[in-house]
Amino acid sequence: MRTGHLAALLVGWLITCCLATTAFAADLFKQGQELLDAGKYTEAVKILGDASLENPTQLEIVNALGVAAFGLGDFETAAMVFERLLMLDPGSDITRLNLAKCYAQLGNFAMGKPYLYYLLEKPLSKEVKTLTEQALSGLDNESSAPLLQHAAAIGKELEKPFAKVSTEQLTRTSASFALPLKPVGMVVAVRGQALAENPFSGERRLIIKGEVFSNDRITTTVGSRLQVVFNDNTIVSLGPKSELLIDTYKWDASANKGQMKTVVDQGLFRVLGGLITKHSPESFSTETPAATIGIRGSLYAGFYDNETKELQVAFVGGKGVFVGNELGRTDLDQPGYWSSVLEGLAPSTAMPVTEGLSTLLSEGVGDDLILHHKAAACLENYASVFAEPPSDCDQVCFTCHKNDEVTEIGDQLQNPGALRVDEAYPALYPTKEPISEANSYDDNWAGLPTLQKVCRDCHTALSTVHDNHPIFKNVATNDQGELQVSEGFLLCTTCHNPHLDKSPLLRASNKGSQLCRSCHTSK
Structure with a gap:
């Protein structure tokens, strides 16, 4: 009886606490909404x-905070916040629209486009679909004006009540700690399952409003x-x-001093x-x-692949970030630029974010749809370059990305390394035989790695001089800008990027x- 009575008291206490928290949050929300309506955004x-x-x-609160x-x-x-x-x-498609607006305002147009691609797959009215296409075209031309101009009309069709999130996560308790630890943060959103393991407490499942601590190793499934x-x-x-x-977290609010060091061993992360x-x-x-990665008060996104040992970092907005190791450092201070680093090599120079990378960093929002959009654009614009035009969008990619492990675009989501080639480091794909200006054109071509040699599979007319420019010419590697040289020699990919969607696929404007x-x- 005593046990049952105690359990009843505990349940009653939990319900009372939840109701009190909900009432307090509702009161704050009312105050905040009034300030928002009055245009007093800081307050x-x-x-x-x-x-x-x-x-x-309470999704309405989170949305109001983002607005x-x-x-x-x-x-x-x-x-x-919208993420x-x-x-x-x-x-919530209206949230995707708001994310596109945020990235457009940050000047990070590439990272805004995946959300609009996703919306175009929705059953939109003809008028709103046209407006969305105009907004997307604006981002293609690095302009946020069409998106901001049409956002209200697009949003009106997308808007619907927010889903109800179960409060069950708020009443569950995490594993008890063996030692008293001071929390350093709080979980505000979870989708799926996330775990934390601490040497002082063992493993526990992370829940909304759950605390995190120094030395927590957090993993997501x-x-x-x-x-x-x-x-x-x-x-x-x-x-x-x-x-x-x-790894390390210290914050003294009274002295405005602190230290934070995190270590990412795998996966996708975003930091503000x-x-x-x-x-x-x-x-x-x-x-x-x-x-x-160092930061100067900014938002950045990154992906580290533990299999390929490659880090990709994109600067989203703010003052800037840098990527460095003992071999070099690259500063990223322009939104929409990124750097790639392979373990044991210096970071690449800053490069404009590609659509593929922006898709990856948008946390998988509509990955299949965006890959198909990209392939469809290639099929429409460049069908004439294929010796045998592909019959569907998937085969556009597989014309170059031949791999027995991958048979459909969607497979790349489960096995991204299977299709990956690294444009930032062509020197990592060494020639089978040394290139030399003294060699014949065919001998040099035969010695190329697949990454470079695949161009000739379709461009059968390629010769030692293409469009009056030599291939296999030894050049200095200084001040190449966005150009890529391999072992000091000019190759097709020195000037051309096959993943662009505008002919003639030049890496930079000429x-x-x-x-x-x-x-x-x-000259």
Whole structure:
């Protein structure tokens, strides 16, 4: 009887606490919404931020916080908040539209396009579909104007009630700790399953409003996602099949001093710096086996592949980030640019984010759809270059990406390494036989790796001089800009990027001979 009575009291206490929390959050939400309606965005962000931490599953609160941050012009925070909302409510297309707006305002047009591609697959009216296509065309031309102009009309058709998130996650308890630990942050969104393992407490499942601690090793399973808000308002998101260690976390609010070091061993991550990056940016870092990422109060996204040992980092918005190791450093201070690092090599130079990378970093939103869109564009624009035009979109990709492990575009999602080629490091694909200007053209071509040699499979008319420009010419490797040389020699991919969707696939504009002058500086 006593046990039953105690259990009843405990359940009653939990219900009372939940109701009190809900009522407090509702009161904060009302205050925040009034401030938002009055255009007082700074105050609204503060109040709604507190409300969202009190009740992270109230989607209307999270949405209002994102809208307030957007109105304030803090597009980095708005993007992370809308990303949280999409984790909690994956069916919210209006949230995808808002994410596209955030990235467009940050000047990161490539990362906004996947969300619009996804929306185009929805049963939109003819008028709204046309407006969405115009918005997408604007992003293609690095303009946010059409998207911002048509967003209200597009959103009106997409808008629907937010889903209800189960509050069951709020009443479950995590495993008890063997030692008293001070929490360093709180989970505000989980989709799927995320686990944390701590040397002082063992393994536990992470839940909404669950605490995280220094030395936690956080992992997500296939299809899962997680977002954590730390005590200094740093926000970290993890994508599927990812692993992150909170190596060091210290924050003294009274002195505005802190230190944060995380280590990513696998997967997709996104980081928005908080007060530590504002007051002690030199004490904030994300480490991977390939390189360290430093931050200057910014939002960045990255992916580390433990199989290929490659790190890809994209600067989303803010003051800038850098990627470095003992062999070199690359600064990223322009939104929409990225760097790639393979373990044991220096980081690549900054490059514009490709659609493939933006798709990857958008956490798998409509991956299949976007890959098919890209392949369809290639089929439409370049069917004439194929010796035998492919019969469907999948085969456009497989014309070059031949691999027995992959038979459909969707397979790339399960086995991304199977189709990956690294444009940033052509030197990693050494020739089978040394290239020499003294060799015949055919001998040089026969010695090329598949990555380079595949061009001739379709372009059968290629000869030693193509469009009056020599191939296999030895060139200096200094000041090549966006051009890529392999072992010091000109190849097809020196000037051409096969994944662009506009002929003639040049890596940079040749307006005013800009591309030519990358090498011919004296002309």
